Amino acid sequence: MIVLVDPGLKSTNLGDQIISDAVHREFVNPLRAAGVDVQTIPMHGHLSDDSRALLREADEVVVSGTNLLADNMRFRSPWQWAKKDIELTRGKLTTFGVGWWQYQTGGIDPFSARWLRSLSSGRPWAVRDEYSARRLAAAKVRALHTSCPTLWGVTRQNLPGGQRRVIATFTDYNQDPLADRRLIDLLETRFEEVLYWPQGPGDERYLRSIAGDEVRLIPPELAAFDAELREPSTAYVGLRLHGGIRAMQQGVPTLILSIDNRAREIARSVGLVAPSRHALDRIAALLDSPQPKTLHLPRVEIDAWRAQWVAS
Template identity: 60%
Template sequence: MIVVVDPGAATTNLGDKIIAEAVERELIAPLRNAKLDVHRVPLHGTLTDGQRELIAQADDVIVSGTNLLSDHMRFRRSWQWDRKDIELTAGKLTTFGVGWWQYQRSGIDPLSARWLRSLRGTHAWAVRDEYSARRLGKAGVHAAHTTCPTLWSCSTQTLPSNERRAVVTLTDYNQERAADEQLVRALNSRFDEVLYWPQGPGDAVYLTSLAGVGPEQILAPTLEAFDAALLAGDTAYVGLRLHGGVRAIQLGVPSLILSVDNRAREISKSVDLAAPSRFAVNEIEHAMRSGEERKLAIPTETIDGWRRGWTG
């Protein structure tokens, strides 16, 4: 039996829903097609006794998505389960599309490295970027760079060109008011219509606090509203939310993702995704009109080999 730890269950961030769709399509469906017994438990929140029992009985546990890893896993974890619950996965844990929590200078502490090694199962840990793979390797955990599963179905990224309308995301968890208001001014100058999608629970409040953003520009906080706005025609995506931008790429919509932390930055380095810094004003203004089409360097051979290790 395989238990998949699902980031899309019990989440308040709609980016996790985008990840969860990819987990279903790229992992769970192939496992079930191979006649394997697969169960889900939520990544977020507290486990029930029944869910703990599933984990205890599982042959393998695959935890999916999110910034799960850090230099101090044993002490300060991004994974918010109780440590005793995480330790139910000992000897059978694998990751799928996870990555490192921010840039950390010190290197993983020896106790955390030993703890991670005690959790690992027999399969390589699939991570979203080469940086995370290197960090795990230094901890003695075999890892494979398979990028984020949300990108597995994507081959190219097209940057905006002459679209009339933009759908935009900013973020409440990494606020830079001066830079964000400068971006709003650039967007209002470049596009005839600018709409904003609140991917996270605090985004709408932050968006309406910015000069140049009105409440009538805020879309409903649903994935359905976001998809509909992207697909309305003559529309491009520009934004700070990584998975909002990936969703646009999935839908064939021109997309410019702006880096605010190591996630987009390291994925950019690993698969040649265009993701300039939010502070790179001239580069952003050029990219909003470039129309460049970039071939993404998706590591398909590594992906296929990793997935065959499960499905045969």
């Protein structure tokens, strides 16, 4: 039995549901179709007794799609489970689409490196960018850059330019009201209609603080976001990485703006166009002269990593 630790279960961030959809499409569903027993438990919140029982019974545990890794895993782990619960994955653990928590100046500490190796199932850990793969390699944990599973079905990025309406996203966890207000002003000059989608639970309050109470909000639901993306002449410009990838999955012209290492390192790894939100001149230039961008996903590594599960 394989236990999948699913970021979309019990999460208040709709980006986690976007990741979960891709993980099931690209990994869980093919395995179940091949007759493999795959059970899911939540990444977020405290573990239930039933979830602990599944971890004890599991032959392998796959944790997917979050900022799971850091230089000091034993002492400041981004993984919110209690250490005794993480220990239930010892010798069984593989990651899928995870990445490093922010940029960290030091190398991984020896205790954390040994601990990660003790958790590993021996399969290569699939990570979302080359930066994370290098950090794991330094810890002597086998790793492959397979990008984020949300991008596996995406071949190119169409950039906004000439659309009538735009869906914008901002984030409450990394606020810069001056830069974000300047971006709003730019979007309002380029598009007839600007709508906003609160992907995270605190986004609406922050949006109202920078755009005013009359801001046009899409309901904080994935179905509502998808419906607006399907409207003709729609583009996406925003700070929410997975909101942007959801738009790209549907072929919507998209410009994701980097605010941390996640979009920045994915951009470096596969060729995504994701300028800093502070690079307003570059953002304006991209909106003026949009050119499609081919993404260069590591297809060989993706196919090899996925095939090993069915083969075994």
